[in-house]
Amino acid sequence: MSMNAQATAEQSGKRHPALQTFIDQCRAVWAGGDDTGVCMERCLPYLEEITRDADLQKRSEEWPSTEGRKNLLLYVDPDYGFAINAVVRVPGRQGSVHDHGHVWVAYGVLTGTESLERYERTDDRSRELYAELRLTGVGDGKPGKVDLVPPFDIHSEKGGPTRSTAIILRSGKLGEVIQHQYNMETGAMVPGPGPTQIPFELEAR
Ligand SMILES: [Fe+2]
Numbered sequence: 001m002s003m004n005a006q007a008t009a010e011q012s013g014k015r016h017p018a019l020q021t022f023i024d025q026c027r028a029v030w031a032g033g034d035d036t037g038v039c040m041e042r043c044l045p046y047l048e049e050i051t052r053d054a055d056l057q058k059r060s061e062e063w064p065s066t067e068g069r070k071n072l073l074l075y076v077d078p079d080y081g082f083a084i085n086a087v088v089r090v091p092g093r094q095g096s097v098h099d100h101g102h103v104w105v106a107y108g109v110l111t112g113t114e115s116l117e118r119y120e121r122t123d124d125r126s127r128e129l130y131a132e133l134r135l136t137g138v139g140d141g142k143p144g145k146v147d148l149v150p151p152f153d154i155h156s157e158k159g160g161p162t163r164s165t166a167i168i169l170r171s172g173k174l175g176e177v178i179q180h181q182y183n184m185e186t187g188a189m190v191p192g193p194g195p196t197q198i199p200f201e202l203e204a205r
Pocket residue numbers: 098099100105155157
């Protein structure tokens with residue numbers, strides 16, 4: 001066992017059991033050495049499982065809002081670099097249209113409902129930091145349903161009529177990763193850092 005894996009195991013007694021199970025499942029997938037996209041796909045059933053955890057759903061009622069482009073940072077893997085986030089959305093939230101740079105993202109709604117809009121570019125990509133977009137689909141997010149967003153895919157998460165929470169598996173920690181926000185009216189593509197990462201311990205009780 002590597003020193004990092006040892007440290008992970010030593011911390012595990014304190015974590016919420018559903019989170020610890022999810023971490024262990026993801027670590028086992030990454031240990032197989034597959035490409036990142038394959039690892040992410042193989043983790044989707046485990047993300048589905050954690051978003052159905054009744055105790056975690058109950059605990060999420062206490063979580064602080066992540067409005068203002070924030071993420072709760074639940075875990076970063078010391079060996080494989082994947083990160084687990086949570087978000088708490090206010091009712092009717094209108095999320096920006098954005099990508100997450102080179103990072104793979106899997107969204108799993110934990111409580112409430114959300115919708116995930118997907119976009120494609122319709123311009124010829126000849127102008128720097130300019131993009132014309134077309135809405136290609138809207139997925140309904142609810143507990144137990146997950147959505148995988150590959151690197152540079154353009155999307156927007158919209159809140160439902162009530163407060164909602166989600167668990168997100170990312171192939172790497174956001175924050176310093178350069179991603180883009182898209183202005184649908186002007187075509188401007190604005191590079192910048194990802195959401196602010198707020199460390200958040202999800203402990204067993
Ligand atoms: Fe996103």
